[in-house]
Amino acid sequence: MLEFKDTVAEAVAGVQDGSTVMIGGFGNAGQPFELIDALLEGGARDLTVVNNNAGQADEGLALLIKEGRVRKMICSFPRQSDSWHFDAKYRAGEIELELVPQGNLAERIRAAGAGIGGFFTPTGYGTMLAEGKETRFLDGKWQVFETPIHADVALIKALRADGKGNLVYRKTARNFGPIMAAAAKQTVAQVSEIVPIGALDPENVVTPGIYVNTIVKVG
């Protein structure tokens, strides 16, 4: 049942201690800062977070990591010039890291939402990141078996939602939103605008409302 919440605090109330949480965004583009702030405020701990990065500077995901709420990061590119909170936790041995090539990360998330039990991909074959994984020679090349990544909750950012929960995004802020929405049991979308049913052109809907559980308008 689709719900529209008045506050971000209500929107993230479903995140429990120990939850796996997908957080949309590539760097700051598409990162749902307001939902992350609410998660920080809400106090859930021992989280496994799935994001492309591991937080930047002193906001959003970086603060969640700084406050020790994240037990494990599943991401492709944690180390950046301003990832100091992740760097400190990692060096102190206080956060676990599962490093995944970016396309494998995206496809593993997509697979979860699409009901795929796993897939073979050439990406990463012969590298450290494929060590211990099953390989097969398929379609003329060596490929590595990868498994889906599911989540309890996805927190994403879209531009606009309609009354059916259909979403459209803005430019490169779309990034992980559509696939994370499908991969989580509960998807919470923060949007800049909510429009009436019928106001979005059905041809242009990017995430159909079937994947969305909770919508909150911010800003």
Place this chain on the structure above:
Amino acid sequence: MSEISTSAVSSGAAPKTSDAPLGRDDLARLVARDIAPGSFVNLGIGQPTLVSNYLTEEQDITLHTENGMLGMGPVAVGEQIDPDLINAGKIPVTELPGASYFHHADSFAMMRGGHLDVCVLGAFQVSAKGDLANWHTGAPDAIPAVGGAMDLATGAKDVYVMMTLLTKDGKSKLVPECTYPITGVGCVTRVYTDKAVFLIADDGVRVRETFGVTFDELAGLMDVPLLAG
């Protein structure tokens, strides 16, 4: 820096087409010139992004950025800056007419599915067989980060590497076998360096042209056997 000659002499040893090593911009200009008209191209992050400065309108190249866009335009300045419109290096960019946006799984399906004609990447090392090492130094205290490097290396039809030939210690980065952790196996097809352009061929490493060194001087800098022309 003088103009790069466009006429390659095919007889004998690889031609020396410039009297001095190439600077970064000259190298970027050379890579740009070598990309076939109409290609779909990904320029990675860092030095390869310089290539975009030298692509011409006549080439009609479409740039892909892994975070979900085809038809990427130049870096945004002033009022063009939009936090929702960035490239793989998280730098604000612009969109060109005819651009399209898509989600991450589609963006990487484009790579993996062999739809990109060329990607240009930086490297720590390339092996004589075309193995690429560009994501991790392997140092025990380094925090690893891979991003889209492995997907690009594996997926693009042609993988061009841009790098200086030698390390600061004067050692060749084109090596018999990579000593750094690899990004992809046998994926590199060309290596553009300040001293020469190398083609990774089935029969070995061919030198297409040299800059500021002769073929023999180049061979003396490296442990990899070189084929001329």
